[in-house]
Amino acid sequence: MNKIEHRWLELRHFDELAAQDSLIHQLHPGVKVVTTLLFIVMVASFSKYELVGLFPMFIYPAFLIGLGNIPVAILLKRVLLTLPFVLFIGIFNPFLDQATYAYIGSFAVSGGLISFISILLRFTLSVSATLLLVATTSMDAIGLALSKLRVPRIIVIQILFMYRYIYVLIEEVMKTIRAHSLRAPYRNGVGFKVWGSLVGLLLLRTLDRAQRIYQAMMCRGFDGQVRIMRSWKIRTGDIAFLVVWTVFFVLVRLVNIPHWLGRMLLGGFS
Amino acid sequence: MSHHIIELKDVEYVYPDQTAALNGISCRILHGEAVALVGANGAGKSTLLSHLAGIFVPSKGTIRVGDYPVNKQTLPHVRRSVGMVFQNADDQLFMPTVFDDVAFGPLNLGLPPEEVEKRVMEALEIVGAASLIHRPPYKLSGGQKRAVSIATVLSMLPDVLIMDEPSAGLDPLARRKLINLLKSFKHTRIIATHDLDLALDVCERTIVLAEGKILADGPTVQIFNDESLLAKSSLEKPLRMQGFPT
Known part of the structure; x- marks a missing residue:
């Protein structure tokens, strides 16, 4: 790991x-x-x-x-x-x-x-x-x-989404780095030449993933309002x-x- | 409920990068029907499903779901009656616990808390995942994730269920459970899949897509017996039909 x-x-x-x-x-x-x-x-x-x-x-x-x-x-x-x-x-x-x-x-x-x-x-x-x-x-x-x-609601939603999407981003990073290290076993870490394309790819993949999650939320009626069950x-x-x-x-x-x-x-x- | 007919007329869709994904799709799906959507990779299955859930808007042609033509104004209604289960359960489960995830839809419908709780419990019982209610979704197994993502949609009491590759990545037992579950539903079901045995078990009707067009549309058994059609659309006879012609 x-x-x-x-x-x-x-x-x-x-x-x-x-x-x-x-x-x-x-x-x-x-x-x-x-x-x-x-x-x-x-x-x-x-x-x-x-x-x-x-x-x-x-x-x-x-x-x-x-x-x-x-x-x-x-x-x-x-x-x-x-x-x-x-x-x-x-x-x-x-x-x-x-x-x-x-x-x-x-x-x-x-x-x-x-x-x-x-x-x-x-x-x-x-x-x-x-x-x-x-x-x-x-x-x-x-x-x-x-x-x-x-x-303001917009700030609250930003915080909630940031928290959710940090996970998405890290998951993508993890997968990418794992794939890289499997095919570059003698290298310790990612060389700077590979970094460029790796980061670009990561951005695209994360955007795609974020898009799909957003669609899944829209499909279940998300309208920008955060509702949660527990009312304290x-x-x-x-x-x-x-x-x-x-x-x-x-x-x-x-x-x-x-x-x-x-x-x-x-x-x-x- | 009886008028939940899905109707597509000459639907075309071109992705922003100019790839034509759908090319004149027309079909009518009646209430309570279970329809399998099969075809090679890139045939347009997922794109078609996205249209039915109102995620994509056709470049040309019209789609009607129940009483409403799918457009910006009717989206809330369409999404209320159409439940979409995504290919990747991780995309669908985004809340900290299973409960919150299943409650997400009903809460967005503005239901009172008692009703939400009732629906969450019912949905989880149907898919057999009631014991997972307080678990964080990312810690579940593939089969459990699939079950919970179906529950997230069931809790909104949709009339139409749309599923993208529901059996992908499941172990044989979880797959069998899923098939039995899908068979037990009374909803209109539209299932895009490469798992032709699942299609044979669950769906009486099959639509074959190739290059964004409908290649064939008819009773599942009949279609899976048409070898030239199957070969043309990169498919293969379901395993259990290979030895025993029906």
Whole structure:
């Protein structure tokens, strides 16, 4: 099995996680979307040099992992996959911002290094929250939630179709690469000369396939409106989830809890 | 229901790349009839089916399905009464679970949730796939996928069933089950296939296509006994007729 096929199966695995029936999965999708958004906004709003104050925020993803029955290893792998993008955003901070921010023992820590680590922390938090949303809510439920939140229909449909057609594209890529590797056994990967025609072919085949799926949808009365069966009613549990986490996020944002805990514990000595 | 006649008059179709696919097709299919559409690869079978489902619009000629001529305005009606099962089940199944997939059509018809649920259950029971209801479609076997894709169409309660190569890629048992299922239906059935034994089992009437034209149209047994006709259209006598002339 080649690498792409492996990744592909992992991606599909994510879809299956979303089909579970845990406490978190049963929550109203709209509530989950709003809470996730709120979480990301709060995480992003911390000051540039914040490190310690961010740590309590990890309670939220931990809570979802625990109650949502999500395997941590799979989640971490996905988070790492997006890491390169963030590394490039923050990698120059330690060089650009060399003013000493604090001392650890006699070692001077620059502000740039702190902000770099802070960016990494925020990234881990927001990406894992988003992944957890996807792993605990099916894509069509997210679509439904977004349209209930008055996101324009065209955007919601774009998201749903993109998600559906990513699968189509990857399947075609997989087949093409497999056919290539069977007939080029001594080559490691696809040479650049072959790439051109391969990608062209792939585009045509994917377009064809997408066309057929679209026709199948039209034949069953698709008219641009996404209808799904489950209609969620907001229950007390959903409201409680939203309120408790909102209060928690605001609290963590306003009060530096680790700092405060430390002071309380060490208060007698300083 | 009794007026669900399908009528094609001089239907011609030219693909945008100027390939002529259909060349003056005329025929009439009555309510409840099971018709096999046979012919060589590229004879125009799939193109013809696409016309009946309103996916393609003829370049010339007219098609009527039931009370409606097939055109842009009547498409919703036509699609309501014609259910098309695609050649590749993976094209037909696009929702995250079997339930969602079978419910897709009825929901688009605007039915209330209880009715949708009832129809989904009924359709899945008919094809014998009720136990798969919460499975993701891409994880099913070929035979299961075929069964579910038939259910996705049945749940819309169509009057006409159109199928493109329904037995392709199925193991012998799944194929036999499919044949029995197709035989049990009361719908008007139009089945494009290379599986002539299936045609012999399910369809009393056969239309032979070659190069976009109707070469022959008549009782299945009669057509499959006409060896010169079969040879001309790249076909072969069904296996079970080869030893025992009927």
